[in-house]
Amino acid sequence: MRCMKSNILYDEQRIKVAQEALSGTKLSFLARKYSVSPSTITNWVKFYKERFGEESLPSVSERIDDSKRLQELETKMDTAIKLLGEKDLEIQLLRELLKKSNPAYKTNLK
Incomplete structure (x- = not known):
C-alpha cells in the first residue's frame, strides 16, 4: 500500500511539472527547481500529452x-x-x- 501512495504522489508531481512546462516555464528552470534533467521533463510532457491531450491545459x-x-x-x-x-x-x-x-x-x- 505504501508504494502505491508514493507512486500516486510521484505521478501527481510529474503532471504538475509537465503542466508548468507546457504553460511556458523554461525546462532548465524546472530541471533545477525539481532536481531532474531537462530530458526527464521532456518525457513527462510527452506522457502528459498522451494521457490528457493538449486541450486540457x-x-x-x-x-x-x-x-x-x-x-x-x-x-x-x-x-x-x-x-x-x-x-x-x-x-x-x-x-x-x-x-x-x-x-x-x-x-x-x-
Missing part, C-alpha cells in the same frame, strides 16, 4: 485570471496577518498594563 486568459486571483488572495492574507499581529501586540500590551500597579488608584485607603 488552461487557456492564457484562464491563467491570467488565476494569477490575478492569487495576487488578490496573497494581498488579503498579508493584510490579515498584519492585523492579527497588531491585535496580538495590543493584547500583550494590555496584559502588561494589568500586571503593573498604579499608585494613583490605591484601593487600601485608611
Whole structure:
C-alpha cells in the first residue's frame, strides 16, 4: 500500500511539472527547481500529452485570471496577518498594563 501512495504522489508531481512546462516555464528552470534533467521533463510532457491531450491545459486568459486571483488572495492574507499581529501586540500590551500597579488608584485607603 505504501508504494502505491508514493507512486500516486510521484505521478501527481510529474503532471504538475509537465503542466508548468507546457504553460511556458523554461525546462532548465524546472530541471533545477525539481532536481531532474531537462530530458526527464521532456518525457513527462510527452506522457502528459498522451494521457490528457493538449486541450486540457488552461487557456492564457484562464491563467491570467488565476494569477490575478492569487495576487488578490496573497494581498488579503498579508493584510490579515498584519492585523492579527497588531491585535496580538495590543493584547500583550494590555496584559502588561494589568500586571503593573498604579499608585494613583490605591484601593487600601485608611
